[in-house]
Amino acid sequence: MEPEAGSGRVQKVRTIFKRFDGNGDGRLNREEMAALVIAVNPRVKFSEEQIGAILDEVFRTYSNYIQGEGGLSFEGLLRTYDDGAGDVDRDFDALRLQLDDSDAADAPVAMPESSSSIVDERERADPMPPLSRKQNVAPWAVSPNNGILYDNTWRLVEDLQIIIRRLETKYASKLKESSGGGGVTDASSEGAWSRDLGLGGGSISSDGDIARRNWEELGQDYVTFHRELVEIQSKANRSRTPDEVFDAHMGIGRTLFDHALYIEALSSFKKASDIKPTDARPHFRLGNTLYFLGRHSEARDCYISALDCAEISPNQLNYLLPHIHVNLGVALEADGMLLSASEHYKEAAIREPKHYRALKLLGGALYGVGEYRAAEKALMEAIFLKSDYADAHCDLGSTLHAMGDDERAIHEFQKAIDIKPDHMDALYNLGGLFRDIGRFQRAAEMYSKVLALQPNHWRAQLNRAVALLGAGEMEEARKAFKEALKLTNRIELYDAIRHLRCIGKKPSRSTSVTKKGEESPHTAGSSAGEGINEGVVIVEASHFRQASAKTTPRQWLTCALDIRAAAKSIRKEELEKVLRRLLYYLKPDTFQGAVKAINGKILSVLDGAVSGRVDVGMFFALIAPICSGSQDTRKRVAFDALVWRSHKEVGAISRADATLYLRWLRAIFLPVQGASAILEVQGTDDEASVSFPEFVEMFDDSDWGFGILSVLVKLESNDRARHGRKTCVVCSYPITGPWFKEVSLNFNLCSLCYSQGKVSQLSS
Structure with a gap:
């Protein structure tokens, strides 16, 4: 039923609707809605992803007002304003529209400005009539879910924006002076709200970080700003009710965060969380702020607190839960915990099935732990929801390459590059694929494009050298190796140059090729070209x-080298957390590689039923032989782990447990010796007790035990x-x-x- 035509508010919405209904079909399609969002926020610089996210939310929430491909009806637009998603008066004024005289009388009367310490400067800075406090703020501020509620908060945010603009102007001037006066963008024109989707809660991104500013370089100007900020925060503390204090500090904190003033935003978010410790929103915002400051473990704790709070009032914060799960996953990834991260990405995708970014992140995490089929499925779903998602195409290309489907992988990498020509990861990974299949000239071209974007990318330079070597361009390869050596003094590059000189003197000898992600051109099992094994x-x-x-017997050395490769990489959710505590000294990327190797080689065997659960005692017994320490220590640790899980008396295990352990040990680490080999002990009772000396005798058996341990120790030394x-x-x-x-x-x-x-x- 159409709203009453005589309403001045409805007339304003109708005027706005007609202004943007360019094709006159009585519907606002995505392009027309995007134009409307941009036009009513003239001081906000939206990215394409932000506009897409806002439109996705609007068209999903108001799907009842959409028929076919036409777009949003007038009634639907009016409903968005009724729900508080926008301010009619603000938008009408921002578009400089006018009503007929008969309707103008129904327009709301402007509220007078209240006094403020910098109110005069506010009026000078904004010559437009103060018809609405909401005109020059971020989209989140007028969100019905988490926007500003109180008039006092609007005044404080306006005052804060003034001193921030002043600070950014000073910073831009300083940058201009330091760069010689040219080519520097004014910091105040960067788009204050570029990191917030405006509807969902501003998820942090693992796909790229925000350039941080060193505000302290401004000296006295920053001191002045900080003093004025403290004054504004003090006014917030003097608000009449706790709800108003909470609203004020959330508004101040989010405004500071949007302008990359992360350290300053911390105090406001902490104050808000102290006032309402069971509200998930301040914990979530505090987590985002800590993440951008590089304090990932603290950010993770804040997201966990936000989840705990959201469980208390789930209906109230349903809109925020997917974003908490995504951001918690990103924080876990930063610490190398991909298995745990993937669980939170799954939860976000379950709660919001069209959350294409959660699906992309899920695919990337599953790829990182070697679960390629599941990764492919998640990434395909993300691309189905957002066909121009370059990062998802790139990750899908890497997944398909790992699965051996190189033709499809090339197509996906090329699709990512078509969408975003400067997509460095896609260019680099496509170069690695071309190199692996022996198309060395094309590989060198891809690496050259990477170097054009990032000249100090030493891995691209090294791999370019290897590709040129495979293409037979010896002189160019030598130059590229020398350039890589200038970028990094790694010992592997000295070996590579010596190798190049050696084969230059002896052209009949074969060469090796660096696989993607490795630093040395000396690689096992390369399939990089026909000339490799000449x-x-x-x-x-x-x-x-x-x-x-x-x-050492050659067969044993093959297995020992495979085991060593897995041990260097040292990963199901709770077990991963235990491993992270034990391997705290590993860098996140090293730990990711470790979990990938463990997941693919050990957990996949222990979890044969694909239940997601593994026998912890058996796991530690299986991993003990490839850890550091003497042979006797490793055997003792393995035995103690089996004792811990055994129902036998203290200090002993059953013969059945010992037999099962050795079968799994050989199946995992000695596949060429026969993965299905069964240890048979004739004339013995499976329930008989086995002491440590007896366990060692079984362990050292060259036919049925794990006698290869001595070879492993020799390799380590x-x-x-x-x-x-x-x-x-x-x-x-x-x-x-x-x-x-x-x-x-x-x-x-x-x-x-x-x-x-x-x-x-x-x-x-």
Whole structure:
């Protein structure tokens, strides 16, 4: 039923509607609604993502007023204003519209301005008539869910905006002076509200950070600003009721946050959380602020507090819960805890099925722990919801490449680049894909584009050198290696340059290629091109005879190298938290790699039923052999973990538990030895007790136990051992670690080529 035509408020909405109904179809489509949002917020600089999020929220909330593809009806627009999503008078004035004389009498009368310490400056700064306090504020301030409620807060926010504009003008002038007077954008014109969606709660982003300003550089100007800010906060504290104090500090805190004044915003958010400790909103905002200050663990605690508060009044804060879960996931990711993060992304996607960013983050987290099928599904759903989501296309490309579907991966990377030509991750990862499939010239082109965007990207420079090497451009490769060496003095680059010189003298020898994410061009199992294994013969294991008892069997070395690769990477939600406490010294990216290896190699075996639960005691027993310490210590830790989970008497385990443990140990770490091998002990009782000495005897059995442990320990002690200028006859790379010498024909092999059974045709 159409509203009464005589209403002045309705007439204003109708006038606004007609102004933006460009095609005259009686509906406002997405383009027309976007124009309306931008026009009524002339001082707000929206990003495309922000506009898209606002329109998604409006069209979802008021779907009953949308028919087909036409857009929002007049009744729908009127309903948005009735619900408080906008201010009719403010928007009408901002658009400079006019009513007929008969309708103008119904327009609301402007409220007089109240006194303030800087009210005169406010009036001078804004010559427009003060018909509405809401005209020059962020979209969140007029949100029906978490906007400003009290008139006193509006006055304080207006005063705060004035001193912030003054500070930003000073900062912009300082930047202009320091840069020689050219090319610097005025800080005040950057768009104060660019980090808030205006409707959902301003989720932080892991896709990019905000450039932080060092306000203290302004000296006395910053001191003056801080003194005036304290005065405004003191006025907030003197508000009449606790609700008004809370509203004022939330408004002050969010305004400061939007202008990257994070440290200053902390005190207001903390004050608000003290006044209403069971309200999720101040905890959530405090978490966002701490995250942007790099205090990720404190931010995580605030998000957890926000979740706890939201559970007390879930109906009131349903709109905020998905954003809390997403931001908590981002904070967990910053600490390397991808499994825990993925659970919160899942929860956000369940609560808001069209939250494409939560689905993208979920896909990225699942990719990071090696669960590629689930990652592909989440990323495809994110792209379905937002087809021009470049980051999702890039992550899907990486996932497809990991799954071996390179043609689709190339398409996804290229789609991300088409959407965003300067998407550095897509360019870099596409270069890695081209390199892995042997298209070296195309790989070099991609890495060159990365370097054009970020000249100090040493990994791109190193991989470009390897790609040029694979393409046969020796001189260009040598130059690229030297450039990479200038950017980082890593020892691997010295080895790479020596390797390049070596194969330059001996062109018949094969080369190796760096895989994506690795720092050394010496890589196992590369499939980078047809020329990689030229001049190499794969020899059967029986042809490798030990020169002495000290020589490691080749088959064992293969497994030991695989185990070492997993151990260097040291990950289901609660277990991950335990591991993070134990491995607190690892950097987040290193810990992510660790959990990925553990998830793919150990947890996938323990969780064969895909229940999401694993046997903690068995897990620690399985991981004990690849941890540091002497052989006896590792065996003792494994035994103690089995005792902890056993129902036997203290100091003993059942023979069935010991047998199961050794079966799993071999299935996980010795797959080439037969993953389905079953330890059979004839004439024994499975319930019989096994003491530690008996366990050690079973563990050391070369046929049914884990006798490879001695090889692992030997690898650990010789990881960085160098052997003069000796190079491998197969890969021509300087030999580090175990050194294998053929005693009859007198040639050398590195541990990697030896473990793969490779010898040179020239030698054989």
